[in-house]
Amino acid sequence: MERDLIAFLPDERRARRVEPRSRNARRLAGVETGVASAHRIEITPRDGRVEVKIGSTLLADSSRALVLAETGLVDRYYLPREDVRMDLLEPTDSATTCPFKGQASYWSATVDGATQRDLAWSYERPIPEVEEIAGYLCFYNERVELRLDGEPAVAG
Secondary structure: OOOOEEEEEOOEEEEEEEOOOOHHHOEEOOEEOOOOOOEEEEEEEOOOOEEEEEOOEEEEEEOOOEEEEEOOOOOEEEEOHHHEOHHHEEEEEEEEEEOOOEEEEEEEEEEOOEEEEEEEEEEOOOOHHHHHHEOOEEEOHHHOEEEEOOEEOOOO
């Protein structure tokens, strides 16, 4: 059985096949050893405002966010760097690799003297099928106060 990842991109509504980029996607003796088939990623522009806070400190405020919906995961909000308080973020040496997006780099935020390690991440050079998120930052919804159009986001 062949595996497909389908990416729905904002500039086109037809599906494209995304090949996983990891050793987890190989077959071993006819048994699939990768992540679930029918894995989907959809990237769409978000109409409205996205705010990210820690306490009373605003980390990001954007009306140009992208929503990344991925099979089995909560929606994530990717924000252009111009809309993020980069002066409060410090790159870390952490990195992870996603077979469906590429290699992520991480940032910590220091607010009121407290550091939140690896609070945000970015795909600087994502795989071509999700290139729209290149350079955008995403915060862990569960570690910040995320507001959508002024209302608290519902936990996924």
